[in-house]
Amino acid sequence: MSAPESSGRTARVTGAMNPDHRVLWVHRVGAVVVALVIATIGVLGFAGGLGFFDTEGATMAGGLSTNGALSTISVVTAAVLLLAAVRGGKLASTVMIVIGVLFLVSAFGNLAVIGTPYNLLAFRLPNVFFSIGAGLVLLLLGAYGRVSSKLPPDNPYRQERGADDEEPDDAHRQSYPSSPVEAAADAAMAEASRALAQGAADDDQRRRLAALDDARTHEERRAIWMRFDDGTVQA
Secondary structure (H helix, E strand, O other), X not given: OOHHHHHHHHHHHHOOOOOOOHHHHHHHHHHHHHHHHHHHXXXXXXXXXXXXXXXXXXXXXXXXXXOHHHHHHHHHHHHXXXXXXXXXXXXXXXXXXXXXXXXXXHHHHHHOOXXXXXXXXXXXXXXHHHHHHHHHHHHHHXXXXXXXXXXXXXXXXXXXXXXXXXXXXXXXXXXXXXXXXXXXXXXXXHHHHHHHHOOOOOHHHHHHHHXXXXXXXXXXHHHHHHHHHOOOOOO
């Protein structure tokens, strides 16, 4: 095994992430930017000297309303995001996704109590729109480079999970047989698979198909099947 391959395999086994990878910097910078915006709203709310659960609140620039409780929540949320950004790695991504979901839940939950005595966070429609927007931004930034059906090889989340258990891209590609013997093996495998699906496979077909379970490509499955035929593997 070559040195680069060995070091790459070791990185996957230990689950180490490259802290300088662009994906992780997007998580860090995104968390800081959103935290600063939220912290600014919280500080402005404290500066107004509002009651903690004042349901009317006070209007700030942009039409947002706040009170003591909402300002406290905003500052605490900003602090959590900043700490996650300092820690970096998967934590920053996870925290952004969780807080993003909470923002969306808060938006629709507080929308239901606007204009009632239960509007303890002094929400108005601009607050609802801000919460939805902030929640979506956090979700998108937190999921960036992490939630995808196909991650590039250098992606830190793919490397952390380990690529050794993944099937190669051509695992299910059926290559054309290069000889009549290979063609016969392919036909026999297809027939055995049909028989198994119909519940009509015999013992020999079942043993052969069971032996193919660990094969990762069609070529490997064909080779195993042909070893039954030439007696290398006992049927």
